[in-house]
Amino acid sequence: MKRASLFALVLAAGCGAAATPTPLVPRESPRPILPPPPWQARVSEAEGYEMKPTAPPPAIVIRGATLMLGTGRTIAKGTIILDKGKIAVVAEGDLPAPAGAVVIDGTGKFITPGLIDTHSHLGVYPMPAVSAHDDGNEMTDPVTPQVQTVDAFWPQDPSIERAVAGGVTAIQVLPGSGNLIGGRAVTLKLRPGLSPREMHVSGAADGLKMACGENPKRTYGSAKRAPMTRMGNVAGQRAAFLKAKKLQEQWARWREQESTRIEADSKKRALWESRRDERVQRAAWCKANEEPDPCESWRRKWAETPNDEPQPSEPIATPDRDPGTETLVGALEGRVLVHVHCYRADDMLAMIALSDEMGFRIRSFHHALEAYKIRDRLAARQIAVSTWADWWGFKMEAFDGIPENAALVHESGGRTIIHSDSEEGIQRLNQEASKALTSGRRAGIALTDDDAIRWVTMNPAWALGVDHRMGSLEPGKDADVVMWTRSPLSVYALAERVWIDGYPVYERGKPHWSDFELGQTIESPVPPPVPALLGGPGGAR
Amino acid sequence: MNRGRIILFASLAALAMAEPALAQPKKPVAAKPAAAAARAPVVLKPRGSKEEAGPVLAYAGATVHLGNGEVIDDATVVIANGKIQQIGKGLAAPGGATLMPAKGMVITPGLVDALTSIGLIEVELESSTRSDQQRATNDMDHAGYRAADGYNPASVLIPVARSEGLTSVGVMPRGGLISGQSAWVDLDGATAAEAIAAAPLALHVHLDGDAPGDGAGHGTAILKVREAFDDARTFQKSRGAWERNQTRQFAPSRLDLESLASALDGKLPVVFHVDRAADILAALGIAREFKLRPVIAGGAEAWKVAPELAAAKVPVFVFPLQQPSSFDAVGAREDNAAILDKAGVAVGISTGETHNARKLRQVAGNAVRSGLPYEAALASITRVPAEALGMGARYGTLAVGKVASFVVWSGDPLELSTQVLDVVIRGHRLPLKSRQSALLEKYRRLPR
Numbered sequence: 010m011k012r013a014s015l016f017a018l019v020l021a022a023g024c025g026a027a028a029t030p031t032p033l034v035p036r037e038s039p040r041p042i043l044p045p046p047p048w049q050a051r052v053s054e055a056e057g058y059e060m061k062p063t064a065p066p067p068a069i070v071i072r073g074a075t076l077m078l079g080t081g082r083t084i085a086k087g088t089i090i091l092d093k094g095k096i097a098v099v100a101e102g103d104l105p106a107p108a109g110a111v112v113i114d115g116t117g118k119f120i121t122p123g124l125i126d127t128h129s130h131l132g133v134y135p136m137p138a139v140s141a142h143d144d145g146n147e148m149t150d151p152v153t154p155q156v157q158t159v160d161a162f163w164p165q166d167p168s169i170e171r172a173v174a175g176g177v178t179a180i181q182v183l184p185g186s187g188n189l190i191g192g193r194a195v196t197l198k199l200r201p202g203l204s205p206r207e208m209h210v211s212g213a214a215d216g217l218k219m220a221c222g223e224n225p226k227r228t229y230g231s232a233k234r235a236p237m238t239r240m241g242n243v244a245g246q247r248a249a250f251l252k253a254k255k256l257q258e259q260w261a262r263w264r265e266q267e268s269t270r271i272e273a274d275s276k277k278r279a280l281w282e283s284r285r286d287e288r289v290q291r292a293a294w295c296k297a298n299e300e301p302d303p304c305e306s307w308r309r310k311w312a313e314t315p316n317d318e319p320q321p322s323e324p325i326a327t328p329d330r331d332p333g334t335e336t337l338v339g340a341l342e343g344r345v346l347v348h349v350h351c352y353r354a355d356d357m358l359a360m361i362a363l364s365d366e367m368g369f370r371i372r373s374f375h376h377a378l379e380a381y382k383i384r385d386r387l388a389a390r391q392i393a394v395s396t397w398a399d400w401w402g403f404k405m406e407a408f409d410g411i412p413e414n415a416a417l418v419h420e421s422g423g424r425t426i427i428h429s430d431s432e433e434g435i436q437r438l439n440q441e442a443s444k445a446l447t448s449g450r451r452a453g454i455a456l457t458d459d460d461a462i463r464w465v466t467m468n469p470a471w472a473l474g475v476d477h478r479m480g481s482l483e484p485g486k487d488a489d490v491v492m493w494t495r496s497p498l499s500v501y502a503l504a505e506r507v508w509i510d511g512y513p514v515y516e517r518g519k520p521h522w523s524d525f526e527l528g529q530t531i532e533s534p535v536p537p538p539v540p541a542l543l544g545g546p547g548g549a550r
Numbered sequence: 551m552n553r554g555r556i557i558l559f560a561s562l563a564a565l566a567m568a569e570p571a572l573a574q575p576k577k578p579v580a581a582k583p584a585a586a587a588a589r590a591p592v593v594l595k596p597r598g599s600k601e602e603a604g605p606v607l608a609y610a611g612a613t614v615h616l617g618n619g620e621v622i623d624d625a626t627v628v629i630a631n632g633k634i635q636q637i638g639k640g641l642a643a644p645g646g647a648t649l650m651p652a653k654g655m656v657i658t659p660g661l662v663d664a665l666t667s668i669g670l671i672e673v674e675l676e677s678s679t680r681s682d683q684q685r686a687t688n689d690m691d692h693a694g695y696r697a698a699d700g701y702n703p704a705s706v707l708i709p710v711a712r713s714e715g716l717t718s719v720g721v722m723p724r725g726g727l728i729s730g731q732s733a734w735v736d737l738d739g740a741t742a743a744e745a746i747a748a749a750p751l752a753l754h755v756h757l758d759g760d761a762p763g764d765g766a767g768h769g770t771a772i773l774k775v776r777e778a779f780d781d782a783r784t785f786q787k788s789r790g791a792w793e794r795n796q797t798r799q800f801a802p803s804r805l806d807l808e809s810l811a812s813a814l815d816g817k818l819p820v821v822f823h824v825d826r827a828a829d830i831l832a833a834l835g836i837a838r839e840f841k842l843r844p845v846i847a848g849g850a851e852a853w854k855v856a857p858e859l860a861a862a863k864v865p866v867f868v869f870p871l872q873q874p875s876s877f878d879a880v881g882a883r884e885d886n887a888a889i890l891d892k893a894g895v896a897v898g899i900s901t902g903e904t905h906n907a908r909k910l911r912q913v914a915g916n917a918v919r920s921g922l923p924y925e926a927a928l929a930s931i932t933r934v935p936a937e938a939l940g941m942g943a944r945y946g947t948l949a950v951g952k953v954a955s956f957v958v959w960s961g962d963p964l965e966l967s968t969q970v971l972d973v974v975i976r977g978h979r980l981p982l983k984s985r986q987s988a989l990l991e992k993y994r995r996l997p998r
Binding site: 139167168382384399400401402403404405409412413417432437440452500502529 | 672673674675676874876877879912915916969987990
């Protein structure tokens with residue numbers, strides 16, 4: 010553009026126009042919009058390493074089963090088709106199978122979405138529980154937003170395949186609750202992998218684990234460090250978020266200043282360009298018109314004030330990298346989902362007040378045994394409640410837990426989630442949901458079986474920000490599917506087969522996939538085949 | 551919606567003249583509204599003494615699981631004076647009995663979790679609320695410690711467990727290599743003396759290698775336990791010399807020695823808390839050496855030594871939700887109970903929990919899911935705990951003359967959708983109320 014216009018001017022001058030050329034106006038230089046720093050653009054530290062399938066999974070058709078969709082609806086006898094890793098069809102009755110599809114008779118079976126656990130420490134507190142495996146609580150400082158479970162998760166944890174055997178297909182791996190701010194959580198699918206990054210749900214935002222109440226103050230108070238009280242808890246969290254707000258401001262200021270600098274540079278350059286072009290144009294005019302006035306004074310002026318090309322100024326240094334505080338900035342900006350471990354109603358209300366003060370949103374409270382006391386407020390703020398069916402009393406802040414908690418939250422329009430926080434409980438999330446359902450019904454709360462299914466599928470998917478692609482049996486969603494031997498609300502139900510992204514990851518009776526379990530126990534009482542040298546097959550009998 | 555319980559209660563109340571509502575046992579206050587009665591002050595009343603009188607009740611029409619594997623349909627269970635008087639199909643209620651129509655319901659013996667610390671622990675993380683462990687001692691041998699001494703009959707855990715169908719529990723001390731003596735407690739009674747049906751019940755020994763301090767390690771644990779029993783044997787034989795200060799030094803203290811000696815020669819069951827197969831065999835070895843009456847608790851790898859356990863006729867309490875959560879339990883598998891049962895071992899089931907001992911039926915249901923025959927699972931939480939701990943003559947099954955502790959269920963007691971309709975302990979119907987139900991009632995409607 011610049012060259013073209015200059016050429017046009019020179020041409021115009023060369024055509025013998027006698028009028029004195031008018032001074033050129035510098036081109037406009039709009040204020041630049043700076044892209045966010047790359048660390049801000051990543052939804053998760055695990056993003057970009059997800060396992061890429063080498064071959065698409067075969068199409069799978071299951072006919073005749075009861076489909077509990079996770080949407081609040083059940084199809085008594087239907088067909089579900091999985092294709093290319095997604096749910097292709099969910100319909101009543103029998104549908105024809107596409108060519109090449111694997112057909113499974115689901116008569117008498119129940120199909121649900123893969124269960125999702127919002128609160129797991131699998132991989133960071135794996136089995137067996139030995140000191141070398143304690144990778145879930147960085148209790149060297151009460152505020153450690155810089156640590157992330159994806160850096161510690163042990164994919165050979167034997168709990169993983171056991172969770173899958175319980176119908177669980179995705180989990181959020183959280184740091185523990187020893188710290189006020191424990192670090193980044195990551196959302197994984199439970200397919201076998203050699204690294205948690207391979208298991209990451211691509212596009213799933215990281216979570217931020219915070220904790221209130223007894224745990225942080227016990228952890229540090231017993232060592233005579235802050236926090237020692239609930240006062241210290243909230244003060245520590247406030248200080249951390251104030252630091253994050255400062256970093257947020259530093260970045261805003263940097264963006265402002267850097268934009269100003271770039272704008273000034275480009276203004277200088279535009280001025281230089283316009284002067285340069287003007288001189289070229291006038292020199293050409295002078296030449297073409299046999300040096301009339303004021304060519305001589307121009308030349309003198311040009312010699313006196315040479316038009317030097319401006320050099321770009323030094324970029325302004327960005328604020329220092331600080332991954333922990335950046336994570337909190339992510340929380341303030343809603344890029345990182347905030348999950349808070351809290352039991353007591355007043356603790357939860359204190360955290361809500363802090364979130365108002367600092368400007369972040371709480372996505373869900375975890376454990377939340379007293380959620381029932383403030384269920385209307387939690388529902389109004391769309392804060393999900395991840396809780397157990399019946400845990401209580403193990404510490405003072407768990408003393409008021411009641412088995413109707415989950416159902417009461419549901420009744421008030423809140424998002425109830427049954428979570429595990431346990432390598433054993435995660436294998437029975439369906440049973441826990443069923444117990445919570447029974448307790449609710451006993452209290453006279455109107456609940457359907459489908460409600461209980463949603464507590465372990467759709468609602469946790471929402472809390473983890475993956476409900477657009479997981480959590481229900483709907484066409485287009487990920488083919489994370491469980492086939493149960495009977496209603497998953499029965500204590501006798503077993504997950505018979507489990508698919509993740511359309512791949513079979515579990516089938517009852519198949520061997521373990523954890524390396525740790527290899528060779529630990531010789532389970533078969535059947536003697537091994539006799540080796541050939543000792544007269545086995547091929548030898549003398 | 552499940553209004554089953556309410557409707558059943560209403561019909562029961564209408565038919566049972568002396569019973570205003572199932573939730574309001576015993577007191578004939580028919581005209582009083584239930585809510586008002588619920589707020590009546592709690593009066594501590596002695597219950598459970600052997601001579602006490604109890605109401606005459608006839609539960610009619612239920613499917614009754616006796617706990618010994620036998621199931622009677624359309625059966626009548628008659629209780630009086632705290633004991634079971636009659637059980638049979640189509641029995642007529644005796645004159646003077648209050649009829650409790652139970653058609654469509656299921657009756658089982660009251661559930662028993664033999665390995666809890668209910669009444670000893672109120673809040674797990676608050677040591678001031680715990681009496682489950684001998685303190686102010688430096689050694690690992692707490693054999694003399696008696697759970698009965700620490701039992702709190704006012705614990706809020708008791709009604710919670712009761713509301714889920716537990717009627718008796720083994721209350722055991724924890725900590726140390728030898729934790730002390732447990733007690734058999736019925737989940738009713740205003741005082742410990744009323745609640746405790748037997749104490750000492752068993753001596754509890756830990757060979758699971760996770761005892762803190764110098765007692766840690768499997769070999770050390772076995773050594774120390776053998777030393778303790780050996781000293782107790784010598785102590786028992788030379789008591790007089792010991793009193794005259796004419797014996798060698800013993801490792802355990804006097805009270806510990808007394809307790810250990812009480813378990814010698816099979817006089818008191820010794821519960822070995824142990825998971826690893828090798829250590830289970832070590833426990834059997836110690837039992838043989840000192841002629842103990844062993845019971846295995848935990849037993850994550852018991853399935854590996856099922857034939858040995860069956861041959862030695864040693865009952866095993868398993869935790870069916872046991873995970874390979876330690877190297878001791880690395881061979882844990884969910885069909886442990888099923889394998890043991892098939893091999894002929896008497897299998898008891900425990901939650902291993904205190905606050906959530908109420909999960910017992912769910913836990914047993916999981917054992918059924920993993921292959922344990924249904925009646926064996928029911929026995930594992932009723933008859934087997936009673937028999938394994940020497941309480942079989944009075945508890946564990948529904949039989950004439952036995953203690954009338956049982957539960958009326960809306961259906962299969964192991965199924966998650968089933969609700970408890972009525973709990974009877976020593977012939978008394980107890981309210982299904984607890985601190986938790988009070989919280990529910992308070993917050994059923996939110997203030998504002």
